[in-house]
Amino acid sequence: MKEKHYDAIVLGAGGAGLMCAAVAGQFGARILLVDHADKPGKKILISGGGRCNFTNVEARAETYLSDNPHFARSALSRYRPDDFIALVDRYEIAWHEKTLGQLFCDGSARQIVDMLMTEIPRDRVDVSLGTTVREIARRDDRYRVQFDGETAVAPALVVATGGPSIPKMGATGFAYDIARQFGLRLVTPRPALVPLTVPHERRLFDTLAGVAAHVTARCGAAVFEEACLVTHRGLSGPAILQVSSYWQPGEAISLNFLSGHAAGQLRSAKASQPKARLATWLATLMPERLAKALSQNLEMTAPLGTFRDRDLDVAEARLRDWQIRPDGTEGFAKAEVTAGGVNTRDLSSRTMMAASVPGLYVIGEAVDVTGWLGGYNFQWAWASGFAAARAIEEQLGKA
Numbered sequence: 001m002k003e004k005h006y007d008a009i010v011l012g013a014g015g016a017g018l019m020c021a022a023v024a025g026q027f028g029a030r031i032l033l034v035d036h037a038d039k040p041g042k043k044i045l046i047s048g049g050g051r052c053n054f055t056n057v058e059a060r061a062e063t064y065l066s067d068n069p070h071f072a073r074s075a076l077s078r079y080r081p082d083d084f085i086a087l088v089d090r091y092e093i094a095w096h097e098k099t100l101g102q103l104f105c106d107g108s109a110r111q112i113v114d115m116l117m118t119e120i121p122r123d124r125v126d127v128s129l130g131t132t133v134r135e136i137a138r139r140d141d142r143y144r145v146q147f148d149g150e151t152a153v154a155p156a157l158v159v160a161t162g163g164p165s166i167p168k169m170g171a172t173g174f175a176y177d178i179a180r181q182f183g184l185r186l187v188t189p190r191p192a193l194v195p196l197t198v199p200h201e202r203r204l205f206d207t208l209a210g211v212a213a214h215v216t217a218r219c220g221a222a223v224f225e226e227a228c229l230v231t232h233r234g235l236s237g238p239a240i241l242q243v244s245s246y247w248q249p250g251e252a253i254s255l256n257f258l259s260g261h262a263a264g265q266l267r268s269a270k271a272s273q274p275k276a277r278l279a280t281w282l283a284t285l286m287p288e289r290l291a292k293a294l295s296q297n298l299e300m301t302a303p304l305g306t307f308r309d310r311d312l313d314v315a316e317a318r319l320r321d322w323q324i325r326p327d328g329t330e331g332f333a334k335a336e337v338t339a340g341g342v343n344t345r346d347l348s349s350r351t352m353m354a355a356s357v358p359g360l361y362v363i364g365e366a367v368d369v370t371g372w373l374g375g376y377n378f379q380w381a382w383a384s385g386f387a388a389a390r391a392i393e394e395q396l397g398k399a
Helices: 015-026 042-050 073-078 081-090 110-119 174-181 238-244 265-272 278-282 288-297 309-320 376-398
Strands: 002-005 008-011 031-035 053-056 095-097 102-105 125-129 135-139 142-147 150-154 157-159 186-192 212-219 222-230 234-236 253-256 322-324 337-342 360-362
Touching (some): 008 015, 008 150, 015 031, 015 110, 015 125, 015 376, 031 150, 042 053, 053 081, 053 376, 081 110, 174 186, 174 337, 212 238, 238 253, 265 309, 360 376
Parallel strands (some): 002 150, 008 157, 031 125, 157 360
Antiparallel strands (some): 095 102, 135 142, 186 337, 222 234
């Protein structure tokens, strides 16, 4: 069987793999970039409604979940949002900040994929798409990756194949198979940034599918103030997707429907509009159908002036802390990312290399580092890919 020799083999042509291959190739490494998909950057192309939320200016270690919460700090500090913005600007890709530090292309996500592919020096990097890995082995300090009729050999192997979220795009747990093969531990993978399901008998909003409202959602210590969307199966929208990453089975989440409004709102409404009904007053803050459903659930359909102040205080407390206990999520099929993955305690935070397996790197979504919604996960892809590329460069310098 024919063998080709490289300095590193990068498995996965998503954001992290593309960044790693491009940077390592620019530093002079001979790289093979492999993906089973027929096109690179498939997840990039669908992100941000097709406009790619390519980073977030607020990205920092505290905006990422991990069993080892400080792990992401090193890579994120050495490749910052400004670094990727500078790259985007160099290619004259127009962009805008939407909300909460989220940066999007004015045009198409295709521009980001094309930019990354252009960054890859083709005289140093072989790109092999639509290629299935048949076997991976390590002998004599070299990794041998077998494909159909060919074997690639290199002292470094970079696993950038992501997690199992969005399987219809070909996502799998292949990275975890490789991790197990080489003795790396896993933090149990689970869907993240995913809609939550609510049992029929506990739903408040059965007739409200499609209704959205601004809320503050809370799950434990995690608090996010954004939109909540009612679905046929439960709840979604940015606020829910954010807390879903923190939610554990059996836990309740809390919704504050009076977010941003001072305490004592219902007493004030009673004093100024005693003949108004709660649903009418709430409809000034949220969609009318939602306002009606909340007032009916609170059994407050009479004019506000007919209620005692303490009853209004109890109702307001409910509206500020509306408890909902989901029974699950919509799973990896609807999850934007995967939480959990390769245990960071088995990796170097500076190089992304496995401590016990020289030359084996794990980057991107395959690692137990999960960002908030809004460009954070792409920033982790760029930063972890860059860290691994620089480590490969250092090894070349020592060879």
